[in-house]
Amino acid sequence: MKAPRHDRYTGFLLLLALGTGLATAQPVIQPFTFDLVRHTLPHVEQGFLSWGDYDNDGDLDVVVTGRGAAGLHAALYRNDGKSDDETVRFTDAGAGLPPVLYSRSAWFDLDGDGDLDLVLSGSRTETPPFIPVTLLYRNDDGRLVPLEAGLEPLHSGAVAPADYDNDGDTDLLLAGIDAAGRYRGLLYRNDGGTLTLARDDLRGGTFGAAAWGDYDDDGDLDLALSGASETDGFATLLYRNDAGTLTPQATALEPVAFGSLAWGDYDDDGDLDLALSGGRLSLRFFEGTTRLYRNDGGTLQATDDDLPGILAGHLAWGDYDDDGDLDLALSGAFEAGGRRTARLLRNDGAGGFVTATFFIGAIFAATDWGDYDGDGDLDLLASGLSTAGLPFTNLYENQRQVIPPPPPPPAALQATVEGHTVHLQWDPPASGRNLTYNLRVGRAPGGHDVLPVPADPATGHLRLPRPGNVAHHTTWTLRNLPGGTYYWSVQALDPALRASAFATEGTFTVEAATGVTTAPSDRLPDRPRLHPAHPNPFRTTTTFRLELPHPQPVTLHVYNVLGARVATLHDGPAEAGTHTLRWDGRDATGRPLGAGLYVYELHTGDRLFTGKVILLP
Numbered sequence: 001m002k003a004p005r006h007d008r009y010t011g012f013l014l015l016l017a018l019g020t021g022l023a024t025a026q027p028v029i030q031p032f033t034f035d036l037v038r039h040t041l042p043h044v045e046q047g048f049l050s051w052g053d054y055d056n057d058g059d060l061d062v063v064v065t066g067r068g069a070a071g072l073h074a075a076l077y078r079n080d081g082k083s084d085d086e087t088v089r090f091t092d093a094g095a096g097l098p099p100v101l102y103s104r105s106a107w108f109d110l111d112g113d114g115d116l117d118l119v120l121s122g123s124r125t126e127t128p129p130f131i132p133v134t135l136l137y138r139n140d141d142g143r144l145v146p147l148e149a150g151l152e153p154l155h156s157g158a159v160a161p162a163d164y165d166n167d168g169d170t171d172l173l174l175a176g177i178d179a180a181g182r183y184r185g186l187l188y189r190n191d192g193g194t195l196t197l198a199r200d201d202l203r204g205g206t207f208g209a210a211a212w213g214d215y216d217d218d219g220d221l222d223l224a225l226s227g228a229s230e231t232d233g234f235a236t237l238l239y240r241n242d243a244g245t246l247t248p249q250a251t252a253l254e255p256v257a258f259g260s261l262a263w264g265d266y267d268d269d270g271d272l273d274l275a276l277s278g279g280r281l282s283l284r285f286f287e288g289t290t291r292l293y294r295n296d297g298g299t300l301q302a303t304d305d306d307l308p309g310i311l312a313g314h315l316a317w318g319d320y321d322d323d324g325d326l327d328l329a330l331s332g333a334f335e336a337g338g339r340r341t342a343r344l345l346r347n348d349g350a351g352g353f354v355t356a357t358f359f360i361g362a363i364f365a366a367t368d369w370g371d372y373d374g375d376g377d378l379d380l381l382a383s384g385l386s387t388a389g390l391p392f393t394n395l396y397e398n399q400r401q402v403i404p405p406p407p408p409p410p411a412a413l414q415a416t417v418e419g420h421t422v423h424l425q426w427d428p429p430a431s432g433r434n435l436t437y438n439l440r441v442g443r444a445p446g447g448h449d450v451l452p453v454p455a456d457p458a459t460g461h462l463r464l465p466r467p468g469n470v471a472h473h474t475t476w477t478l479r480n481l482p483g484g485t486y487y488w489s490v491q492a493l494d495p496a497l498r499a500s501a502f503a504t505e506g507t508f509t510v511e512a513a514t515g516v517t518t519a520p521s522d523r524l525p526d527r528p529r530l531h532p533a534h535p536n537p538f539r540t541t542t543t544f545r546l547e548l549p550h551p552q553p554v555t556l557h558v559y560n561v562l563g564a565r566v567a568t569l570h571d572g573p574a575e576a577g578t579h580t581l582r583w584d585g586r587d588a589t590g591r592p593l594g595a596g597l598y599v600y601e602l603h604t605g606d607r608l609f610t611g612k613v614i615l616l617p
Contacts, residue, residue: 175205213263319495
């Protein structure tokens with residue numbers, strides 16, 4: 001391993017803090033869509049903010065870390081609502097978190113018991129020698145209990161939980177600097193609530209960020225990492241996930257450090273796009289950049305959107321105006337030691353992103369969307385170091401008057417078991433756009449001990465303000481399931497994180513030796529049925545779902561508008577049950593086809609089904 005570059009990048013960190021008194025103040029646009037409300041949280045910078053309903057009482061609590069007027073800080077605050085004087089009361093829950101700086105935190109359900117557990121990393125000191133820590137807390141009925149998990153102590157990096165191996169439990173990515181000054185990228189596999197080191201060779205994430213998202217639409221979570229690497233310098237890396245194996249890809253993503261990453265389907269075409277910010281070397285020595293990459297068939301292409309470039313800040317997607325598309329909040333500095341900004345960029349579709357509101361500008365900034373007051377719209381929590389050189393924590397309350405209802409629940413749940421693998425699928429709700437889905441699977445009615453979900457199974461209330469755990473997918477696969485009967489359901493979330501109720505629960509059974517295929521009703525259809533292609537229009541992949549009452553020959557062809565056959569998706573026998581066929585917009589030789597209208601024909605015995613799909617550019 002090469003000698004660590006810790007001292008070099010620490011110099012960048014010190015440079016960011018210079019020039020505070022010289023920075024130019026940023027105006028605040030009025031009238032506000034958001035009100036700046038009084039609260040009892042501490043003012044911090046160079047820390048992190050994490051909303052989560054840890055006590056399952058229906059409102060969002062928050063973990064706050066960073067440096068304040070009294071020194072280093074870390075605490076869990078219980079949301080006790082507004083008092084008579086309109087001050088939002090957050091009460092220290094007495095969790096005993098150690099004060100940390102250069103920190104990251106994240107909520108996730110480690111043990112599948114239905115409540116949020118916590119991981120926290122950072123440094124116990126603000127100057128060398130740094131004392132890194134990585135701590136894991138189990139939530140026992142609202143009480144955080146520290147665990148001896150053996151996680152590598154790290155600071156100045158990233159924390160990102162996700163089920164990367166599709167076995168139902170949540171794994172953990174950690175990146176940062178260890179006690180010896182080495183840059184580390186570690187992936188821990190969750191085996192029944194115990195985290196075991198699976199990879200220790202991931203590059204990137206130190207002085208940076210990590211974000212999971214299925215960019216290639218193959219049903220497993222890929223990984224984006226930005227930051228400093230001992231081998232690559234500043235870098236932004238994309239690891240493709242192939243059935244649990246992460247492989248770095250050749251991309252043209254902007255190499256940055258001291259930045260942020262955020263996946264989100266900003267153009268509502270059914271695949272995940274990527275927003276990236278951070279510092280890059282330039283004629284100004286170190287300046288901020290913000291780039292938006294549109295996902296075209298699994299290829300990330302930089303757009304020409306002129307977004308404010310920031311470093312030492314944070315990006316967060318959220319539909320603040322309830323128009324169904326994702327807007328972008330950003331906060332950070334334009335350059336090292338220079339001006340700061342914080343603003344809300346409204347997504348106007350074809351019109352691009354327009355600054356809707358300025359907030360208080362900051363460096364060493366953190367932001368997190370969440371409906372803290374439970375009124376159905378997204379509020380924003382922000383912290384950082386202001387132009388005046390003072391730490392702050394601001395709570396911006398969304399004042400929208402007309403709140404749309406949550407989406408209806410999904411329908412037509414189907415489960416297909418193959419050995420110890422299950423393929424789950426459902427129909428999207430009849431209304432709603434840019435939806436994501438939370439999928440739960442358990443071994444008892446209403447359970448989610450196999451695939452945890454950060455929501456109340458009875459009410460659908462979200463405990464964690466994040467998009468659904470299977471993103472925009474209406475199919476999902478779980479592997480390596482032991483024999484037994486399983487219970488499952490799914491809910492829909494709109495871009496403002498309003499959640500539907502869970503759909504009527506389905507069941508499936510995995511045999512100890514062989515697999516079976518079942519549906520929620522355990523009945524086969526009485527006649528062949530072809531569901532409409534979804535999504536339609538599509539840009540990357542569309543799915544056809546076919547139900548058969550008995551085994552029979554099936555052919556599915558795709559034709560262009562001239563009547564020429566361009567693709568054959570199936571031609572041969574098919575068993576009774578439910579089948580999922582996918583088309584990726586390519587012809588029979590694998591070449592991408594041009595945008596336009598295509599016709600599909602499905603023959604099943606003596607029946608013929610036809611339909612149309614539109615392939616987007």
